[in-house]
Amino acid sequence: MNRSPYISNAPTVSVIMLKVLFALVPGIIAYTWVYGGGILVTLSLATITAVASEAALLKIRQRPIAPHLTDLSAVVTAWLLALALPTLAPWWLVVVGTFFAIVIAKQLYGGLGYNPFNPAMVGYAVLLISFPVIMTKWPAPLILAQTKLGFMEQLQLILGGVLPANTPLDAITSATPLDYLKTQLMLEHEIASIGQAPIFGVFGAQGGEIVTGAYLLGGVYLLQQRIISWHLPTAFLGVLATMSFVFYVADSTHFANPMFHLMSGASMLCAFFIITDPVSGPTTPKGKLYFAAGVAVLTYLIRVYGGYPDGVAFAVLLMNMCVPLIDAHTQPRVFGHNDSK
Amino acid sequence: MHSIIQFVSRLISSKRIKSGIYPFQGGVHPDGRKEASTASPISRFPIPDKLVLPLRQHVGYIPKIRVQVGDYVLKGQMLAEAEGNVSAAIHAPTSGTISQISEEVIPHPSGLPDMCMTLIPDGKEAWTTLTPIDWRNQPKHQLVSSLRASGIVGLGGATFPTHIKVRADGKSHIHTLVINAAECEPYITCDDMLMRERADEIVKGIEIVQFLLGAERCVIGIEDNKPEAIASMQAACHAMEYLSVKVVPTLYPSGDARRLIHLLLDTEIPHNKRATDVGVQVFNVATVLAIYRYLVFGEPAINRIVTVTGGVNHPKNFEVLFGTPLRTLIDAAGGAKENASHFIMGGPMMGFDLPSIDVPITKAANCIIVATPELFPEPPSALPCIRCTRCADACPVYLQPQELYWFSKSDNFEKARDYNLFDCIECGCCSYVCPSNIPLVQYYRYAKSEIIATDRAKEAANLARERNEFRLSRIEREKLERAQKHAERAAAGKAEAAKAEAVKAEQIPDNSTQKASSTGADDVKKAAIAAAIERAKALKTAAAQSEHAPVNASKEKLEQVAAPAVPPKASDDEKVKQDKQALIAAAIERAKAQKLAANQAGNSPMNTDNVSPAVQAEINEIDAMRAKAKELIDQEKA
Numbered sequence: 001m002n003r004s005p006y007i008s009n010a011p012t013v014s015v016i017m018l019k020v021l022f023a024l025v026p027g028i029i030a031y032t033w034v035y036g037g038g039i040l041v042t043l044s045l046a047t048i049t050a051v052a053s054e055a056a057l058l059k060i061r062q063r064p065i066a067p068h069l070t071d072l073s074a075v076v077t078a079w080l081l082a083l084a085l086p087t088l089a090p091w092w093l094v095v096v097g098t099f100f101a102i103v104i105a106k107q108l109y110g111g112l113g114y115n116p117f118n119p120a121m122v123g124y125a126v127l128l129i130s131f132p133v134i135m136t137k138w139p140a141p142l143i144l145a146q147t148k149l150g151f152m153e154q155l156q157l158i159l160g161g162v163l164p165a166n167t168p169l170d171a172i173t174s175a176t177p178l179d180y181l182k183t184q185l186m187l188e189h190e191i192a193s194i195g196q197a198p199i200f201g202v203f204g205a206q207g208g209e210i211v212t213g214a215y216l217l218g219g220v221y222l223l224q225q226r227i228i229s230w231h232l233p234t235a236f237l238g239v240l241a242t243m244s245f246v247f248y249v250a251d252s253t254h255f256a257n258p259m260f261h262l263m264s265g266a267s268m269l270c271a272f273f274i275i276t277d278p279v280s281g282p283t284t285p286k287g288k289l290y291f292a293a294g295v296a297v298l299t300y301l302i303r304v305y306g307g308y309p310d311g312v313a314f315a316v317l318l319m320n321m322c323v324p325l326i327d328a329h330t331q332p333r334v335f336g337h338n339d340s341k
Numbered sequence: 342m343h344s345i346i347q348f349v350s351r352l353i354s355s356k357r358i359k360s361g362i363y364p365f366q367g368g369v370h371p372d373g374r375k376e377a378s379t380a381s382p383i384s385r386f387p388i389p390d391k392l393v394l395p396l397r398q399h400v401g402y403i404p405k406i407r408v409q410v411g412d413y414v415l416k417g418q419m420l421a422e423a424e425g426n427v428s429a430a431i432h433a434p435t436s437g438t439i440s441q442i443s444e445e446v447i448p449h450p451s452g453l454p455d456m457c458m459t460l461i462p463d464g465k466e467a468w469t470t471l472t473p474i475d476w477r478n479q480p481k482h483q484l485v486s487s488l489r490a491s492g493i494v495g496l497g498g499a500t501f502p503t504h505i506k507v508r509a510d511g512k513s514h515i516h517t518l519v520i521n522a523a524e525c526e527p528y529i530t531c532d533d534m535l536m537r538e539r540a541d542e543i544v545k546g547i548e549i550v551q552f553l554l555g556a557e558r559c560v561i562g563i564e565d566n567k568p569e570a571i572a573s574m575q576a577a578c579h580a581m582e583y584l585s586v587k588v589v590p591t592l593y594p595s596g597d598a599r600r601l602i603h604l605l606l607d608t609e610i611p612h613n614k615r616a617t618d619v620g621v622q623v624f625n626v627a628t629v630l631a632i633y634r635y636l637v638f639g640e641p642a643i644n645r646i647v648t649v650t651g652g653v654n655h656p657k658n659f660e661v662l663f664g665t666p667l668r669t670l671i672d673a674a675g676g677a678k679e680n681a682s683h684f685i686m687g688g689p690m691m692g693f694d695l696p697s698i699d700v701p702i703t704k705a706a707n708c709i710i711v712a713t714p715e716l717f718p719e720p721p722s723a724l725p726c727i728r729c730t731r732c733a734d735a736c737p738v739y740l741q742p743q744e745l746y747w748f749s750k751s752d753n754f755e756k757a758r759d760y761n762l763f764d765c766i767e768c769g770c771c772s773y774v775c776p777s778n779i780p781l782v783q784y785y786r787y788a789k790s791e792i793i794a795t796d797r798a799k800e801a802a803n804l805a806r807e808r809n810e811f812r813l814s815r816i817e818r819e820k821l822e823r824a825q826k827h828a829e830r831a832a833a834g835k836a837e838a839a840k841a842e843a844v845k846a847e848q849i850p851d852n853s854t855q856k857a858s859s860t861g862a863d864d865v866k867k868a869a870i871a872a873a874i875e876r877a878k879a880l881k882t883a884a885a886q887s888e889h890a891p892v893n894a895s896k897e898k899l900e901q902v903a904a905p906a907v908p909p910k911a912s913d914d915e916k917v918k919q920d921k922q923a924l925i926a927a928a929i930e931r932a933k934a935q936k937l938a939a940n941q942a943g944n945s946p947m948n949t950d951n952v953s954p955a956v957q958a959e960i961n962e963i964d965a966m967r968a969k970a971k972e973l974i975d976q977e978k979a
Binding site: 071 | 365369371372450527599603609610611612613614685687688689690691692693694712717720721722724725726727728729730731733737738739740741743744760761764769772773774775776777778780782783786966969973
């Protein structure tokens with residue numbers, strides 16, 4: 001009976017997912033510090049929803065539940081979605097988004113390994129299209145907010161929609177820099193004057209750039225652990241920087257500088273945690289470069305010319321569609337073959 | 342673009358690149374576990390109570406038995422003679438009596454019994470007359486034909502008959518001889534120990550092989566996890582000018598011939614060519630030693646070094662006579678541990694489960710690993726592929742295993758072939774690194790055997806069609822010939838009649854002769870059609886049967902059917918018969934040529950040098966393997 005190899009030495013899927021979760025921890029700590037503990041509520045809500053709906057769907061589909069729950073892929077999806085949502089969004093928004101991500105985008109396509117689209121981004125896109133107003137109500141960083149909500153107050157807001165007395169919603173929210181930039185540019189203001197607003201930090205958003213930096217840290221850990229390949233983040237950040245640089249050099253009064261684009265919005269989360277989803281991404285080295293570059297170009301175009309403040313979710317979903325094509329046309333050269341497909 | 346990717350990959354990769362070594366991409370670093378069996382020197386295994394010698398111990402045709410039950414044979418006497426080109430002889434490992442010639446369980450993945458000769462030793466070790474060969478002063482072709490009688494095959498595990506490899510094919514000049522001493526699989530140490538203990542003899546063997554090939558230089562590739570062997574080989578060949586020992590980094594599968602040639606010579610052998618096409622020939626260290634023993638002392642291949650390791654109490658290397666029962670060997674290694682579950686022949690990456698402990702040691706047996714649950718725990722059940730591409734990173738052939746898995750799993754074999762499934766060397770690196778524990782290699786074995794089976798069926802069908810077309814055209818031609826003959830006869834008769842009647846009466850036209858002859862032609866035609874229908878039916882049945890039968894069998898069947906199909910009534914003429922036979926032969930030739938062309942054009946599986954001949958010769962095994970693989974896949978799917 002020929003069933004070699006008899007030995008193996010691979011991190012299990014659970015270990016890989018666990019490392020991804022671990023890499024998100026610095027970002028979550030920074031997030032809590034900048035925006036308050038509400039994110040922990042959102043994360044818990046999303047995790048519970050994800051695990052529960054995954055288990056339910058596995059049962060309906062008559063698949064073994066234990067091995068698929070312990071692979072932790074549902075938790076990763078939940079965390080990524082939770083981190084992408086406005087922190088103080090009501091509980092049902094988190095639940096609906098996560099449910100959609102796990103049930104529709106993942107399990108109905110066949111579960112882990114079979115989903116053509118990034119589940120977290122599907123959940124995000126559904127929410128953004130369905131509830132655009134809530135989705136743009138971002139909490140202001142604590143240092144900027146007129147009223148600083150404590151953890152319990154944030155908890156009440158998320159679960160019950162109750163604001164403390166005498167606190168209007170506007171007192172705790174603010175526009176994100178990407179959003180603000182876009183509206184101000186439409187009002188024919190120039191970058192230099194827009195950038196004076198307090199919501200801007202050194203590179204990107206005041207406070208938000210710390211979270212972004214923490215994501216970068218987690219991303220470097222994933223690279224070092226060889227959980228993700230260098231192709232995707234390098235190509236994404238490289239192309240995003242190059243493209244914004246070209247526009248910035250051409251017209252610095254209307255286009256933000258490259259550092260702003262790299263450190264704002266979901267850029268870092270996207271570079272290291274979202275486009276690196278192996279299931280919905282390409283598999284060839286060259287394909288990974290094309291894919292990430294495509295996401296970067298689309299992200300930039302949606303940010304600058306599109307109707308949404310950030311373009312990562314749609315850029316990723318659009319490029320997910322191209323993955324089979326990219327893979328088919330970027331097959332690497334095989335040993336002893338002189339041609340590459 | 343590609344070069345940029347490679348450059349960056351190399352920058353961040355942690356591989357140390359030594360000068361003069363040209364690393365290939367991919368590969369894995371399994372735990373070597375070689376120390377266990379290198380602690381004590383090679384020990385000579387005593388003569389067992391019986392020796393079981395399978396006829397099939399090599400790649401190629403089985404040899405022809407030259408002895409009978411009851412014969413007394415001397416040590417080194419030839420028991421079976423190589424038949425055909427790719428075949429190897431079998432010799433008596435010791436003196437004794439042939440007790441039976443029967444089907445026994447042999448060490449083969451299929452687990453099927455095969456023909457074996459059983460020898461009961463008399464313990465006298467009486468040698469037959471040995472004839473050493475003065476190889477320096479003999480024409481090479483004579484050396485090659487004497488090697489054909491040596492029974493020596495590649496001892497690295499491939500078991501390809503050695504005389505084929507030293508034979509000049511007249512096409513390419515071999516400039517470099519590569520000695521494969523990488524021994525990259527974990528556990529195996531037989532080559533390591535051989536180099537430590539018999540480096541001088543190995544170097545002498547290298548000298549002979551180099552002479553036979555006419556190679557200008559020789560490179561010995563040894564992995565750096567064998568410092569003693571390296572030192573010993575370096576000491577043995579320090580005086581040799583054209584011989585160099587190259588130390589390659591420990592990386593599985595560096596011992597694969599194509600990978601090793603890349604490592605040592607920076608040459609990538611094209612997928613559709615062999616090493617000899619680029620002027621390189623690869624020999625295993627143990628093989629060159631066997632050649633030395635044969636030419637200088639006249640000793641044929643009767644024993645080899647076998648590593649016995651894993652779950653045994655005293656792992657070590659033995660010099661074992663071919664045919665020695667595995668059970669006695671395990672006992673000599675201190676016995677298997679109590680929880681031993683099964684026995685693996687070869688290494689843990691490419692070896693296979695032995696069907697039982699009662700199999701003999703053959704020429705291919707480089708290593709026997711006693712498996713225990715601690716050493717080889719059952720892998721957890723497979724999860725879905727998450728396309729993480731760790732397999733693609735590990736693949737030493739630069740394939741995309743995740744795509745091949747997908748195609749194999751969905752029986753999309755054409756696509757699998759397009760993605761170069763047949764370049765896969767089944768090294769197991771992909772399965773080794775798979776986080777989802779998918780038995781990837783099993784899927785590839787399954788897909789390969791399915792494709793080979795389909796190709797064979799297609800070939801048989803093509804042959805049948807070819808013959809049928811030829812037959813139809815022959816019938817058509819015969820019909821025309823007959824009609825022509827009749828017309829001529831009728832014309833002649835008419836002319837005669839006309840002449841005769843011209844004398845009598847010129848005015849009355851007479852059609853009676855013509856009419857009669859045309860009725861005759863109709864009858865013949867009807868009979869021919871009936872016969873043709875009969876034959877077509879017979880041919881159809883034969884074709885249907887041959888679809889699942891091996892090519893040779895189908896060819897025979899077709900010939901049997903076709904031979905009486907030549908209608909005897911219409912063509913009594915001897916010359917016509919001969920012509921027809923010539924035409925049939927030509928048609929067969931054409932079919933063969935077409936098949937060959939198709940092979941060259943890449944319509945047929947292009948495999949590594951080792952697999953193709955094996956495939957040709959081992960139809961039954963493949964079918965068995967295929968069935969097993971299918972079963973496994975079904976289980977997997979379930």
